[in-house]
Amino acid sequence: xxxxxxxxxxxxxxxxxxxxxQCAQDxxxxxxxxxxxxxGMGLRLIYYSASEGTTDKGEVPNGxxxxxxxxxxxxxxxxxxxPSQTSVYFCASRETEKSEKLFFGSGTQLSVL
Amino acid sequence: SxxxxxxxxxxxxxxxKTATLTCNYTNYxxxxxxxxxxxxGRGPVFLLLIRxxxxxxxxxxxxxxxxxxxxxxxxxxxxxxxxxxxxxLCALAGRxxxxxxxxKGTKLSVKP
Numbered sequence: 200x201x202x203x204x205x206x207x208x209x210x211x212x213x214x215x216x217x218x219x220x221q222c223a224q225d226x227x228x229x230x231x232x233x234x235x236x237x238x239g240m241g242l243r244l245i246y247y248s249a250s251e252g253t254t255d256k257g258e259v260p261n262g263x264x265x266x267x268x269x270x271x272x273x274x275x276x277x278x279x280x281x282p283s284q285t286s287v288y289f290c291a292s293r294e295t296e297k298s299e300k301l302f303f304g305s306g307t308q309l310s311v312l
Numbered sequence: 313s314x315x316x317x318x319x320x321x322x323x324x325x326x327x328x329k330t331a332t333l334t335c336n337y338t339n340y341x342x343x344x345x346x347x348x349x350x351x352x353g354r355g356p357v358f359l360l361l362i363r364x365x366x367x368x369x370x371x372x373x374x375x376x377x378x379x380x381x382x383x384x385x386x387x388x389x390x391x392x393x394x395x396x397x398x399x400x401l402c403a404l405a406g407r408x409x410x411x412x413x414x415x416k417g418t419k420l421s422v423k424p
Contacts, residue, residue, distance in 0.1 A: 241414045
């Protein structure tokens with residue numbers, strides 16, 4: 200039972216490069232989320248998807264785009280990476296009909312030079 | 313603006329003692345509050361949820377209280393063990409919008 204799987208685990212980019220962070224969950228959850236975690240800032244919501252086919256901005260969406268590819272997969276794209284986007288990124292999912300708790304992936308550590 | 317504060321960045325206690333972590337909030341009316349545990353290099357893991365109409369919840373050695381008048385939640389770990397060492401996060405969800413807002417966390421160290 201894999202839960203929430205994120206790839207890659209580590210990534211180094213140069214300023215201006217683009218990349219996509221992948222997330223997949225095998226729990227048949229409706230809602231999926233992308234957070235970033237920075238020292239001294241806590242977890243901040245970037246984007247979320249309440250259900251397949253919908254996406255909405257969170258607290259810090261600038262510089263990011265998302266795609267809810269299907270019920271299982273929710274990807275986060277950095278079109279033109281900036282050093283301010285150096286962070287640890289977490290994907291999470293939730294079965295909103297049954298429970299309010301979030302299930303998190305193990306994170307992607309991203310460095311933008 | 314809405315604010316969540318976990319009063320201590322770090323808490324050091326002796327094995328066997330009770331650890332008490334605090335979560336305060338302002339400008340917020342949460343429907344419920346959650347506590348998560350995060351180990352280094354890992355994602356947060358859900359521990360407990362307490363709703364606005366509940367005063368206390370327990371799970372094994374864990375106890376959470378929720379005082380909506382004081383706008384505060386306390387998280388207790390009784391008979392603490394070195395394996396309890398981790399960062400603990402509190403998170404709130406509003407009534408109108410269910411997305412969680414997280415505190416910055418308290419790093420707990422339990423010394424043998």
